[in-house]
Amino acid sequence: MKVLFFSPAADIWEHAFPEALVAESLLKSGAEAAVVRCNGILRPLCPAAFGAGIDYRSASAQKQMDVVCTRCQSKAALIDRKLGLKRILLDEYITQPDIDLIDDWILQVQQYRATASCEEAIDFAEFNGFPVGRIALYELILKNKKNDLLFSDDEWDEFLIALRGTAIVAISAQRLLKDFQPDSVSVYNSLYALHSMFCEIAKAMGISQYFMHAGTNLSRQHGTLMIGQGFTWRYLKGLVDRFDGLRDQPASARLMADVSDHFLELLSAKNVFVYSSARSKTKMNVREHFGVREDQKLLIASTSSYDERFAVESVRAFPPAEDLLFNRQFDWIKALIEVASSRPDWFLLIRVHPREFPNRRDSIKSSHVQQMQLMLQTLPDNVKVNWPDEKVSLYDLAQEADVFLNAWSSVGKEMALLGIPVVIYSPELVLYPTSLNQLGTRYDEYFSQIEIALAAGWDLERSRQAYRWYAFEFGRSLVDMRNSYAPRDPSLLRRIFLRVGRKLSPLIQEHIDIWSRASAPRSAKEIKEVFGRQAEMVYDVVDQSEFAGVSLDDESKALVTELKRIGKVLFIQSPSGTKSRLEKNFYAANILS
Helix, strand or coil, X not given: CEEEEECCCCCCHHHHHHHHHHHHHHHHCCCEEEEEECCCCCCCCCHHHHHHCCCCCCCCHHHHHHHHHHHHHHHHHHHHHHHXXXXXXXXHHCCHHHHHHXXXXXXXXXXXXXXXXXXXXXXXXXXXXXXXXXXXXXXXXXXXXCCCCCCCHHHHHHHHHXXXXXXXXXXXXXXXXXXXXXXXXXXXXXXXXXXXXXXXXXXXXXXEEEEEEECCCHHHHHHEEEEEECCHXXXXXXXXXXXXXXXXXXCCHHHHHHHHHHHHHHHHCCCCCCCCCCCCCCCCCHHHHHCCCCCCEEEEEECCCHHHHHHHHHCCCCCCCCCCCCCCHHHHHHHHHHHHCCCCCEEEEEECCHHHCCCCCXXXXXXXXXXXXXXXXXXXXXXXXXXHHHCCCHHHHCCCCCEEEECCCCXXXXXXXXXXXXXXXXXXCCCCCHHHCEECCCHHHHHHHHHHHHHHCCCHHHHHHHHHHHHHHHHCCCEECCCCCCCCCCCHHHHHHHHHHHHHCCCHHHHHHHHHCCCCCCCHHHHHHHHHCCCCEHHHHCCHHHHCCXXXXXXXXXXXXXXXXXXXXXXXXXXXXXXXXXXXXHHHCCCCC
């Protein structure tokens, strides 16, 4: 078995190190494994530069890139030396005549663009029969939070740089793969433009392609890995398909505890991938804050971040959903406002996704939300907007919500875990089982489902089903690396130690991680089998027998235990003793006493 890891951005340690541990595990199992590194050929818009947030237009970009490039190569050399990995340099498979050919091709794209639209020029940018223009779009769309392919001059210049790097991979990968002749290739996040290009070349040569990505449980995010064919969305859709036959199987107490750990991480809002504000430290009267009458049903419409979906669809990794009830979120929100205006017994609160605004990960406001702001200027009295700058936590809203209305956000499964009804309008858009929510795909059916959800109210069985899904997603399909790599936010003392230590050794943390790794990750067997059998995902090679045999009674006891853990953090005692609607439901179900 021969596996080739395309890993040109070792500076992103949270990606490169777990990936190297997988390669090392394969080596120790008797496989042949090698890693592809970059020696600077992919500058200036490589994943390392993107991860470091370098603005290639700034006056200091060249100096910043030098620093990142040097650090990236130092980390790669450290990994390869300490873990005994065979190194292949991408730079050695590209020549100056190749670069000249690529530059001439880019000039042709530029000339075509002078008389065509951006999208036409993107589709024109084919290279050696591959849609390189489409493949090169991914990071650019995310970085600029685009929801269209109308580029400013700066964005177009950025696209051309990405195009150049992607074309370099298109040429060098073909030669490199022919030379090494692997059975499989693997990349960290196969949507990144350079990674995607490498995978496309491999697939064209009949070589299996795998991706890796940090696990979705935020309490141990980098200590676990998704490994599968395709990319994250296909992986999660595949999990949903496999879950369909197991939805009636009770989850174990151990797996349910892992789920609660994830939810408590959401509540703390410390993770950069949590966009909601942290739950309030003092009791918040949500209804009073937004002016909701006690006799009104509170419906919360949670919008989704659009650019991520647009990026995936634009690079044609996933086809756009068809026959949608609402083609755009604008159409969905407009329809909700129209119906709410004739329903004084409703109060519609539109929660705009915080990622659409500047946040801890970037400083960009999306074009989508700018359009949304214009649409939401004039509203009926019983419709309001919850903007991110209000710093209201999603989990404060959850305590008073009668129903959540979801487009495709993970909110749909999070609220189901709390027992709150959720209504969605497409089974294609969400990356979890639609059975956790209520579904209406036609106009009348959709609003009927809202009425049904309001009448049904809170349900402990809904929470049970959500726990089962999360336990399946987190515990039965991931590679466990926690004995070798499980980074957490360091203590103050450790941060001081590392700050001082980096003055003596800039890569002290990386040395510590390598030194403290186990001789083999916990999932060494599964790692070997998923590549050896060329399985679609890790779930397909995991012994699932250990997850069977849990009784419904045992699951029910664990369910109460875990919801109690969440409730103790979620609910804050009011001086007057007043309980939120959700809190009352927890007490009525004897979760709290």
